Amino acid sequence: xxxxxxxxxxxxxxxxxxxxxxxxxxxxxxxxxxxxxxxxxxxxxxxxxxxxxxxxxxxxxxxxxxxxxxxxxxxxxxxxxxxxxxxxxxxxxxxxx
Amino acid sequence: xxxxxxxxxxxxxxxxxxxxxxxxxxxxxxxxxxxxxxxxxxxxxxxxxxxxxxxxxxxxxxxxxxxxxxxxxxxxxxxxxxxxxxxxxxxxxxxxx
DNA sequence: TCACCACTTTCCATGTCGGAAAGAGTGACC
DNA sequence: GGTCACTCTTTCCGACATGGAAAGTGGTGA
Numbered sequence: 001x002x003x004x005x006x007x008x009x010x011x012x013x014x015x016x017x018x019x020x021x022x023x024x025x026x027x028x029x030x031x032x033x034x035x036x037x038x039x040x041x042x043x044x045x046x047x048x049x050x051x052x053x054x055x056x057x058x059x060x061x062x063x064x065x066x067x068x069x070x071x072x073x074x075x076x077x078x079x080x081x082x083x084x085x086x087x088x089x090x091x092x093x094x095x096x097x
Numbered sequence: 098x099x100x101x102x103x104x105x106x107x108x109x110x111x112x113x114x115x116x117x118x119x120x121x122x123x124x125x126x127x128x129x130x131x132x133x134x135x136x137x138x139x140x141x142x143x144x145x146x147x148x149x150x151x152x153x154x155x156x157x158x159x160x161x162x163x164x165x166x167x168x169x170x171x172x173x174x175x176x177x178x179x180x181x182x183x184x185x186x187x188x189x190x191x192x193x194x
Numbered sequence: 195t196c197a198c199c200a201c202t203t204t205c206c207a208t209g210t211c212g213g214a215a216a217g218a219g220t221g222a223c224c
Numbered sequence: 225g226g227t228c229a230c231t232c233t234t235t236c237c238g239a240c241a242t243g244g245a246a247a248g249t250g251g252t253g254a
Binding site for chain 1: 105110112115116188191192
């Protein structure tokens with residue numbers, strides 16, 4: 001088991017973003033609408049949180065036209081995975097792993 | 098391993114309060130000053146967070162005069178332990194246990 | 195061109211947060 | 225009794241985060 005350096009990350013910690021990261025951590029990619037439904041927030045709220053994750057360099061947004069419909073898919077970047085893993089490690093440390 | 102029902106708790110989730118709960122979860126009691134130093138916040142900030150935990154019924158505040166000094170010790174209540182455990186379970190669920 | 199879809203952005207009202215500083219309660223000391 | 229020190233508490237404040245509603249944007253098809 002590789003030890004990740006525990007590191008608290010406020011961008012990741014906010015509930016909706018923690019959920020987004022948690023979802024993206026176990027898949028290569030997930031569609032915007034799917035994430036929105038899983039997290040249970042509105043379009044605008046998810047869009048704003050995704051923007052923050054994107055600006056932090058944690059999430060990559062990929063827009064594509066699929067089946068003649070605009071589809072946005074999200075994925076964790078390497079930095080995002082690192083930050084998420086480090087934050088989870090910190091949560092475990094705090095909560096007594 | 099008893100399964101605690103995962104339940105997100107905003108009162109517990111805030112970083113300083115999560116740390117306080119994490120500390121109190123592994124001891125019977127801890128002094129205010131010790132918690133303050135461990136968490137790394139000022140008196141006023143800790144006082145305010147403790148108040149929130151107290152009002153939620155999660156932390157019990159016990160004031161005593163020890164060695165001719167006022168000493169306040171904190172401890173988790175049963176409700177506090179339940180809420181903390183449930184929140185930790187929810188964090189594990191979100192972050193992929 | 196117009197309607198539509200899938201987000202984005204703006205606007206706004208509310209809530210939270212921490213720092214600084216004043217306040218309060220208790221015991222010690224003279 | 226009065227003053228001081230210690231240990232929190234409370235108040236005041238500005239900064240920032242958050243979500244809902246609604247308007248806006250860009251691409252697509254009729």
